[in-house]
Amino acid sequence: MWYVLKFSRTLGALLIVIIAVTIGVVVFQQLAMKPANSVSPSTAVLEPAAPGYIGNSSIYLISAKPYYGTYRGTAVFMINVTVRSDYTLQQPPPNIIQPQFNGSRVFFILYADLYDKNGARINSNLYYPAGEPFGYWMVELNDGQTTSLAIYMATSSRDVDRYSLIFRYLEGIPAA
Secondary structure (H helix, E strand, O other), rough: OHHHHHHHHHHHHHHHHHHHHHHHHHHHHHHHHHOOOOOEEEEEEEEEOOOOOOEEEEEEEEEEEEEEEOOOOEEEEEEEEEEEEOOOOOOOOOOOOOOOOOOOOOEEEEEEEEEEEOEEOOOEEEEEOOOOOHHHHHHEEEOOOOEEEEEEEEEEOOOEEEEEEEEEEEEOOOOO
């Protein structure tokens, strides 16, 4: 009888260890499977509001939705935008080299200025992955073409009250 009792205790202890290890493995796998990128909605307001042209350009902002999140391990303020190019052959995008490039195709890089509720500018930079060329975030559009893109502003601030979209680059030729 004492053999059965001793066997039961050993089996019970072994079963507890197996269950604990199994739970640990499941928890670890679920944590490891979480996406590297995560987002949560922001209530920040775009100024000027969409729809409308961005600055003095012929890039028409159709919509913009802001989020806080993490992108490739970096804290970001992310803005998903949809834009359309209204540049034409008659009204081409700005070019530094005329007249060789006088078409309606436009190349641009958008970024955002972020502000807190007191109107103070929040420290942020356009985020692009290390090792990627500056042109990584460059958008190319033809006349009337629409696209959606995400703007990632590297910042750990979570008190963005308002933001404005600005061109870092806007020309009829790609950035060198």
